[in-house]
Amino acid sequence: MDKVSISVSVNGRTRRADVPPRLLLSDFIRHTLALPGTHVGCEHGVCGACNVIVDGRAVRSCLMFAVQADGCELTTVEGLGSADGLHPIQQAFWEEHGLQCGFCTPGMLMAAHELLQGNPDPTDEEIREAISGNLCRCTGYTHIIEAIRSAAAKLREASVDTVRPAAAA
Amino acid sequence: MSSHLDSNVIPPSRQREAPGNGTKWIGKSIKRVEDPRFLAGKGKYIDDYTVPNMAQAATVRSPHAHARIKSIDTAKAKALPGVIGVFTGQDIATVVDPCPSFASPPVPQNACAIERVRHVGEVVAAVVAEDRYIAEDAADLVEVEYEMLPPNVDIEASAAATGDAILHPEARDSNVALDESFSFGPVEDDFARADHVVRRRLRWGRASAQAIETAGCLSEFDPVSGGFTIHCNTNFYNFIPFVIAGSLRVSPTQLKMMPIMTGGSFGSKVFIHKIIILTSALARLTNQPVKYIEDREEHFTNSDSHGSDRLYDAELALTRDGEMLSFRFDVMDDYGAYLQFGVGTHGNAMAQVTGPYKIGSFAMRVMAVLTNKCQQGPYRGFGSEVTNWVIERMVDAAAKELGIDPVELRLKNMIQPDEFPYMIPTGNIYDSGNFQEVYRQAAELIDYDAWKAKAATMRSEGRCVGVGIATCQERSVYGPTEWWFLNNVETPGFTLTSTPEGISLRIDPTGKVFVTLNSVFVGNSPETVVTQVLAEQLTVDPADIVVGYADTHSGFNGVGPQGSRFTAMVAGACVSASIKVKDKLKTFASHLLEANPADLELRDAKVGVKGSDKEVAIADIAIQANFFRLNFPDTPEFDSGLETTAVYDHPISAEPAPDRSHLGIFYPMVGHICHIAVVEVDPATGKVEILDYAAVHDNGTIVNPKTLGGQVFGGTANGIGSTLTEEFVYDENGQFTNANFAEFALPSVHEMPANLKLGHVETPSPYTEYGIKGGGEGGRLGAPSALSSAIDDALQAYGIETKSLPVRPVKLRGMIREAEMRDAAE
Numbered sequence: 001m002d003k004v005s006i007s008v009s010v011n012g013r014t015r016r017a018d019v020p021p022r023l024l025l026s027d028f029i030r031h032t033l034a035l036p037g038t039h040v041g042c043e044h045g046v047c048g049a050c051n052v053i054v055d056g057r058a059v060r061s062c063l064m065f066a067v068q069a070d071g072c073e074l075t076t077v078e079g080l081g082s083a084d085g086l087h088p089i090q091q092a093f094w095e096e097h098g099l100q101c102g103f104c105t106p107g108m109l110m111a112a113h114e115l116l117q118g119n120p121d122p123t124d125e126e127i128r129e130a131i132s133g134n135l136c137r138c139t140g141y142t143h144i145i146e147a148i149r150s151a152a153a154k155l156r157e158a159s160v161d162t163v164r165p166a167a168a169a
Numbered sequence: 170m171s172s173h174l175d176s177n178v179i180p181p182s183r184q185r186e187a188p189g190n191g192t193k194w195i196g197k198s199i200k201r202v203e204d205p206r207f208l209a210g211k212g213k214y215i216d217d218y219t220v221p222n223m224a225q226a227a228t229v230r231s232p233h234a235h236a237r238i239k240s241i242d243t244a245k246a247k248a249l250p251g252v253i254g255v256f257t258g259q260d261i262a263t264v265v266d267p268c269p270s271f272a273s274p275p276v277p278q279n280a281c282a283i284e285r286v287r288h289v290g291e292v293v294a295a296v297v298a299e300d301r302y303i304a305e306d307a308a309d310l311v312e313v314e315y316e317m318l319p320p321n322v323d324i325e326a327s328a329a330a331t332g333d334a335i336l337h338p339e340a341r342d343s344n345v346a347l348d349e350s351f352s353f354g355p356v357e358d359d360f361a362r363a364d365h366v367v368r369r370r371l372r373w374g375r376a377s378a379q380a381i382e383t384a385g386c387l388s389e390f391d392p393v394s395g396g397f398t399i400h401c402n403t404n405f406y407n408f409i410p411f412v413i414a415g416s417l418r419v420s421p422t423q424l425k426m427m428p429i430m431t432g433g434s435f436g437s438k439v440f441i442h443k444i445i446i447l448t449s450a451l452a453r454l455t456n457q458p459v460k461y462i463e464d465r466e467e468h469f470t471n472s473d474s475h476g477s478d479r480l481y482d483a484e485l486a487l488t489r490d491g492e493m494l495s496f497r498f499d500v501m502d503d504y505g506a507y508l509q510f511g512v513g514t515h516g517n518a519m520a521q522v523t524g525p526y527k528i529g530s531f532a533m534r535v536m537a538v539l540t541n542k543c544q545q546g547p548y549r550g551f552g553s554e555v556t557n558w559v560i561e562r563m564v565d566a567a568a569k570e571l572g573i574d575p576v577e578l579r580l581k582n583m584i585q586p587d588e589f590p591y592m593i594p595t596g597n598i599y600d601s602g603n604f605q606e607v608y609r610q611a612a613e614l615i616d617y618d619a620w621k622a623k624a625a626t627m628r629s630e631g632r633c634v635g636v637g638i639a640t641c642q643e644r645s646v647y648g649p650t651e652w653w654f655l656n657n658v659e660t661p662g663f664t665l666t667s668t669p670e671g672i673s674l675r676i677d678p679t680g681k682v683f684v685t686l687n688s689v690f691v692g693n694s695p696e697t698v699v700t701q702v703l704a705e706q707l708t709v710d711p712a713d714i715v716v717g718y719a720d721t722h723s724g725f726n727g728v729g730p731q732g733s734r735f736t737a738m739v740a741g742a743c744v745s746a747s748i749k750v751k752d753k754l755k756t757f758a759s760h761l762l763e764a765n766p767a768d769l770e771l772r773d774a775k776v777g778v779k780g781s782d783k784e785v786a787i788a789d790i791a792i793q794a795n796f797f798r799l800n801f802p803d804t805p806e807f808d809s810g811l812e813t814t815a816v817y818d819h820p821i822s823a824e825p826a827p828d829r830s831h832l833g834i835f836y837p838m839v840g841h842i843c844h845i846a847v848v849e850v851d852p853a854t855g856k857v858e859i860l861d862y863a864a865v866h867d868n869g870t871i872v873n874p875k876t877l878g879g880q881v882f883g884g885t886a887n888g889i890g891s892t893l894t895e896e897f898v899y900d901e902n903g904q905f906t907n908a909n910f911a912e913f914a915l916p917s918v919h920e921m922p923a924n925l926k927l928g929h930v931e932t933p934s935p936y937t938e939y940g941i942k943g944g945g946e947g948g949r950l951g952a953p954s955a956l957s958s959a960i961d962d963a964l965q966a967y968g969i970e971t972k973s974l975p976v977r978p979v980k981l982r983g984m985i986r987e988a989e990m991r992d993a994a995e
Contacts, residue, residue, distance in 0.1 A: 030217075036212075036216070037211065037212075038210070039214070041381040042465040042910045043464060044911065046909070076210065077209070078210045083206050086205065086208060093208055094201070094205065095200060097875045097878075097879050099207060100879055101380070101382070101431065102203075102207030102208070102432065102692070103212070103214065103433055105207060128919065132917050132919050133917075135381060135915050137433050137883070137886075137915060138692050139882060139886075140879075140886030140925070141921050143878075145918070
């Protein structure tokens with residue numbers, strides 16, 4: 001299979017690679033770029049663990065090929081914040097116990113990020129709608145809803161979204 | 170009066186830390202110390218590991234439920250560029266032996282099938298290739314010829330099957346792998362004197378935990394040592410070398426298991442034996458490190474963790490005024506094609522099979538039936554979720570038949586707060602409790618009486634709204650006798666009686682406390698628990714405690730997070746280690762302060778003289794004890810270092826009677842839960858909506874209210890799924906028709922009640938340190954009963970009784986349609 005050259009902006013850095021056309025975006029992120037924060041739960045587009053932000057929208061990276069991301073701007077969980085400099089959404093998940101095993105968490109964070117970009121003061125119903133495409137087996141979702149509510153308040157207070165990169169359109 | 174329980178003596182308590190209100194860190198909702206790395210995407214789960222020269226594996230899986238393998242042609246697959254090797258079950262059997270089995274007598278099982286496949290998804294060949302994509306391409310090129318055998322799908326039919334339908338003809342001439350009967354106390358007499366016997370046939374359907382992360386393994390064979398280094402997300406990593414070494418033809422010490430953080434387990438990743446054996450065989454055959462990660466379909470169809478799948482014929486004997494006398498049942502359990510763990514899930518249920526009620530005797534017949542489905546394994550509750558549901562269904566049925574209010578009937582029969590420790594007919598004890606208070610708080614939290622009235626009004630307006638209640642036990646901290654005491658007494662198998670938990674602890678020269686655990690993280694909070702207990706014990710700041718995990722070569726006794734045991738057990742190990750290291754600190758401090766060690770105490774990260782302001786910081790002792798040997802007398806107690814190890818055994822357990830007239834004490838830290846649900850059923854679709862929900866749990870002394878709350882919420886979500894949405898559907902040919910997340914419906918946020926009300930009662934255990942009980946499974950142990958009860962209440966106009974779970978909308982709609990047709994015919 002002939003490889004295809006692609007160039008993708010990932011968390012503010014340009015990453016170039018020659019990839020097989022059938023390589024899933026999730027595998028490209030995890031294995032080619034060695035960014036393992038994006039998780040694969042079902043590989044059939046249901047669980048949402050593999051959500052990443054592509055050109056401002058949260059998408060399933062297991063349902064895209066890497067070649068389709070050529071020229072796109074991606075944000076993965078690694079681009080949201082770091083363990084010693086958590087993004088307010090991550091901080092809120094920590095404070096409100098919005099994670100247990102942590103496996104669905106990157107996808108949840110991406111879903112929350114997309115929601116709060118467009119809606120800084122969501123109702124609980126809007127929060128529920130926003131994460132309804134993400135499965136969590138640990139939490140029963142209660143603390144995740146509380147975390148996103150708290151994150152919204154933090155972000156409103158800060159009034160400046162500190163998310164790198166400019167990708168978040 | 171003599172009793173079958175006379176020989177079952179409760180040992181004295183070994184509790185050293187009494188529960189109290191003066192704790193600084195225990196009972197506080199500190200943020201989890203585990204979280205920052207997981208939030209930042211640095212969790213290091215199994216698929217995040219790579220090693221040099223690593224190859225990837227994919228499997229060829231059986232499309233048939235039951236068939237003979239006539240031939241396997243691997244030529245085309247082997248010819249594909251990038252393929253390193255293609256191996257059949259026979260190839261794999263040249264380097265590994267059959268899987269270990271806790272069943273006795275064992276049901277033989279291979280990690281890769283030989284000669285016969287026994288369920289859809291069973292591995293018949295494996296490919297190792299440069300990458301997973303090529304491995305999967307090659308797997309598609311393997312040609313397997315099958316000769317069909319009759320599939321066994323129905324539990325009763327399989328139990329009666331003969332001839333070609335027998336799954337393991339080389340081992341037994343029946344598909345019943347175990348059939349044992351037990352009687353505890355005067356069951357016959359109690360039934361003879363009963364005024365009323367309630368009888369029900371109850372069915373609990375098949376599903377599994379389906380954590381969002383699947384199982385996987387990375388195995389490296391070292392020809393120099395002759396052993397393996399194994400990365401695997403098994404929860405049992407410190408124990409499993411002793412279980413699987415024989416299969417891998419090495420000694421346990423030649424297996425180095427690495428501790429791997431796990432993306433959810435709920436029991437499903439306790440063992441993962443097939444994957445470890447298969448991957449290790451491939452690593453040995455290719456002489457190359459091999460990684461194999463299940464995809465979701467493999468996890469559905471070939472895991473070792475399908476949940477209970479049971480048919481009960483149950484009887485509850487009562488007096489006419491509602492005193493419960495005796496309980497008995499025959500249960501058949503569809504274990505699938507293999508019996509890896511024996512009937513441990515039924516052993517588990519013996520811990521609390523009579524519920525919170527004073528029922529004087531109990532009997533059962535348990536039959537383990539083999540069918541052409543994937544095998545069973547643990548799932549949150551380990552079988553007790555089913556018996557909780559059975560006893561609560563029987564109590565609701567009794568209330569209806571005797572015309573007694575279901576709450577009144579429960580309260581009438583409940584064990585009273587002054588009756589603990591309470592020994593149930595099977596021999597297990599309930600350590601402590603206040604069931605009445607748990608009920609009272611739940612009823613208050615949801616305003617039970619108001620909802621009962623409101624639901625009645627809504628029903629009178631034509632809506633199907635109902636209120637249901639469950640008062641259930643939540644056993645915690647298991648002893649391993651449950652795995653084998655239901656086996657035939659002549660062939661009990663490996664009669665293990667230890668489930669210890671160990672830690673090592675050292676204080677480094679800067680005064681930081683380094684702790685190493687021997688159990689992994691599965692989404693619970695091992696590092697946070699240990700931090701809170703040690704901060705309490707050593708009076709240090711939680712930020713000065715660093716927690717890590719040992720591999721099996723550097724570690725020692727640890728059993729892991731199962732059976733709601735870890736928090737109570739590791740707290741015990743922390744107390745043991747603290748006693749030892751505090752002695753050392755006091756010894757060094759006594760010299761530095763010129764004081765008697767007996768006059769010293771720990772306070773605010775210092776060691777000081779009681780009643781005096783003379784004190785020295787732990788950090789100052791630490792630098793002296795680690796770096797300045799000559800500052801101390803030349804006697805062994807001042808040897809350098811502040812380190813210790815500690816192993817904590819199960820705090821209170823006792824062996825089963827040799828004749829199994831009782832089962833001993835094996836699961837004695839028993840919490841209590843009361844769930845109250847309000848539901849509305851749409852009779853046109855069978856959809857159940859939860860309008861309101863309250864869950865009150867008593868898990869003894871709470872270490873961290875926030876994380877315990879998380880366990881209750883998550884367990885309740887599992888219970889909602891088990892009741893309303895989650896069912897593995899095998900058709901009449903044994904095809905697994907919904908093995909994906911689109912058709913097997915885990916609850917999404919929309920299935921959860923919007924306002925789940927949580928409450929806690931704290932009745933400390935008299936046996937564990939600080940009085941802690943486990944609380945990892947409780948939600949799933951209560952929700953199915955409360956929801957079933959609420960559905961019945963909502964559909965009382967139709968005379969519908971929930972006797973089979975789950976009640977997915979299609980099933981409930983069918984029951985409603987049947988009732989409508991029956992009513993129309995009358």
